[in-house]
Structures are given as structure tokens and as C-alpha cells.
Amino acid sequence: MIRKDKPDVIWSTYPIASAHLIGLALHRLSGIPWVVDCRDSMTEENYPANPTQKKIYRWIERQIVKHAARAIFTTQGARDMYLQRYPDVEPERFVVIPNGYDEEIFRAAEKGVNHSTSASEKLTLVHSGVLYPSERDPTAFFDALSELKKAGSISGDNLNIILRATGHDAIFQPMLRQRDIEDLVTLAPGVSYNEALQEMLSVDGLLLFQASSCNHQIPAKLYEYFRAGKPVLALTDKAGNTATTLAEAGLDDIADLADKRDIQQQLVSFVVGLREGRAKVASSEVAASYSRQSLIARFAEVFNVSVKPSG
Incomplete structure (x- = not known):
């Protein structure tokens, strides 16, 4: 050759x-x-x-x-x-x-998104892709949800969290049951890439998980999140590259993945921001800089x- x-x-x-x-x-x-x-x-x-x-x-x-x-x-x-x-x-x-995203694939996905507004007061947040039990451990997140539900701050009537294609549902399902948050969190099956992008484009907010052990790595989905133009709540170490990239994009809804109290505070603030229409999103210029x-x-x-x- x-x-x-x-x-x-x-x-x-x-x-x-x-x-x-x-x-x-x-x-x-x-x-x-x-x-x-x-x-x-x-x-x-x-x-x-x-x-x-x-x-x-x-x-x-x-x-x-x-x-x-x-x-x-x-x-x-x-x-x-x-x-x-x-x-x-x-x-x-x-x-x-x-890493980046493919603009042509996003444009194709957008054609299948229903942009009509819903009268429902229930907000939907999604994490799309694998949740590793160590590098993206959701334990503190689940604990935070459980305590917020007990306090009456959130409920299955006003918040829907979709964990799409975690790859470890067998581990996480018992954790949800033990914390009585199965009405808040749905472990959803995998879908096609086009359908996953359409979901990102249609929900109210997006979730990102990244442990401090991966501070010099950035989940590739972050750039897809930027392009989706939706607010992002990131559960990660504020000293890591993921948090730095979010900050450079003007996004500051960040909580320590391992800190239940920090997650509670940031999640409540994030939800209020969504309801009041003031949650931040990456600009189209920032998103475009990561297109392939x-x-x-x-x-x-x-x-x-x-x-x-x-x-």
C-alpha cells in the first residue's frame, strides 16, 4: 500500500x-x-x-x-x-x-425532533451512555435524590431522570429500589445514535458524570451536549478538565460527583434555573468550535x- x-x-x-x-x-x-x-x-x-x-x-x-x-x-x-x-x-x-461531534448527523437528527412546547410541569433530565460504577459512580447522586425526595423538594410528579443505556442496570436497579427513587429515575435501554441525539435535543436538561480519577479526560458526549444547546448539570471534580471546559463555555452548574450535599444544592438550583428559563447553555460559536x-x-x-x- x-x-x-x-x-x-x-x-x-x-x-x-x-x-x-x-x-x-x-x-x-x-x-x-x-x-x-x-x-x-x-x-x-x-x-x-x-x-x-x-x-x-x-x-x-x-x-x-x-x-x-x-x-x-x-x-x-x-x-x-x-x-x-x-x-x-x-x-x-x-x-x-x-473530541467533537458531526454537524451533519445532528442536522439529520433535528429533523425528527418535535419542537412543540408541553404544558407539563415535569422536567426531564437525561444522561446518555455508559455509567461506569467507578469512573462515573452515581451513588452520591442517588443518595442526594433520595434525601431531596424525603424533604419534599422533588418528586416523580415534577422530575423525570432518564439514565439511558448505562450498561450496568443490574447494579443500579437495586440501588434505586433501596432508596425509593424508582419513580424519579428510569433506567432506559439503548437506542440508535440518531434516537439518542433526538432525545438530547428534546429534553429539558442533560447530565454528565465524571470522577476525579479521570480529571485529565473529558467525556466525548460533552461536545454533543454543547451542540444540543441544552443546559448541563455536570457531576465532576471542579479541578478537572471536564469542569474547565464547561467553565470556558460559560457553564457553571457543577457539583462534586462524590459529594451528596453539593449535588443536592446544585440540582435544586439547576431545576429552579430550568423552570425560570435562566439555565445557561453553550453558545452556538462554542459548539461549532468542536464540530468535526x-x-x-x-x-x-x-x-x-x-x-x-x-x-
Whole structure:
């Protein structure tokens, strides 16, 4: 393929680690510049848990540092972590290009959304996608809902929370039952991507979960949330990259994922803001900056600077 197509750049992308091995081998054989899309970190202090796998991944990382023309990360936190881990690397070789969304897919989804207003006083909040029991642990959130319900601050008559396609319903259903919040929280099945986007576009607010252990990661759905133009209540560490990105977009409805009291306070404030029509949303300009059509130009720039000068 290299002999036939004569590419200017070899590009490999994670999370399939062997893709980087293939990219490395092709680079070493051909001399063509190698651009590595690391995305999130390959290794952390306690990841991978398998010591052999971690050893192999660290070796791959060292090859990236040694041979790649550029390495791309999805967050500033991931880039900073790798610069600290490999302090001798030239900083300009590590680049941040965030995740994003596809504008054409969103426009297609919008065609199927009913924009008529409802007379119902019940607000609907949704979290779309996997809820990991550790990295996105909803325990404190469930506890906060339970106490707010007991206090009469919320009820199933005025608030509907949809957790769509959690991937761990068998774990969460008993937790809802124990806290008597099954009337507040619905564990909904997975739907098509188009249907999931239509749901984001039609509900009153969107929920985001991210633990402090993932402070240098940002859930890719955040950029879809921006494009959906709906208020976001984020349960995350205020020192992490997710909170920073929300703040840069002008959104400040943020509570500590592990702090029941903070969640109670922020949830009540968020609901009041929704009812009064003053909840904040990301601007169309902020959302557009994360469209894949916009981000592709940044990839092109990275590829261009990675190509060896001719002659």
C-alpha cells in the first residue's frame, strides 16, 4: 500500500494498541513521518491493572516519544501528564485536539425532533451512555435524590431522570429500589445514535458524570451536549478538565460527583434555573468550535508540519 499510494504521513490511533505497533513498523521501514493519535492516556498509575500489559504499553509510549513526529491528545490534562512523564520531549511535538461531534448527523437528527412546547410541569433530565460504577459512580447522586425526595423538594410528579443505556442496570436497579427513587429515575435501554441525539435535543436538561480519577479526560458526549444547546448539570471534580471546559463555555452548574450535599444544592438550583428559563447553555460559536468539520483543519495542520521538507 505504501509503495502504491506513497502517503506523506502514517497515522495510527488508539484505543487499539496494536495500531501504534503497525504505525511504528511502517514508519521504521519507510521513513515516512508518523503521527500518533494517543487520544486518552495509554497508561496511568494503576492502569492497566495487568503488569505485563502495562509494561508493553509503556514500551509503546517510549517508542512514540522517540519516533513520532507528533502525538495528539484529546485534553490538555493528558498532554501535561505525558510531558511530565517524558520531560525531554520537545513540547511542540505533543498536540491537543479534542473530541467533537458531526454537524451533519445532528442536522439529520433535528429533523425528527418535535419542537412543540408541553404544558407539563415535569422536567426531564437525561444522561446518555455508559455509567461506569467507578469512573462515573452515581451513588452520591442517588443518595442526594433520595434525601431531596424525603424533604419534599422533588418528586416523580415534577422530575423525570432518564439514565439511558448505562450498561450496568443490574447494579443500579437495586440501588434505586433501596432508596425509593424508582419513580424519579428510569433506567432506559439503548437506542440508535440518531434516537439518542433526538432525545438530547428534546429534553429539558442533560447530565454528565465524571470522577476525579479521570480529571485529565473529558467525556466525548460533552461536545454533543454543547451542540444540543441544552443546559448541563455536570457531576465532576471542579479541578478537572471536564469542569474547565464547561467553565470556558460559560457553564457553571457543577457539583462534586462524590459529594451528596453539593449535588443536592446544585440540582435544586439547576431545576429552579430550568423552570425560570435562566439555565445557561453553550453558545452556538462554542459548539461549532468542536464540530468535526472544524477540528479536521487542526488535524490537517498537524499532518502538514509533520511532513519532511522535500529535497
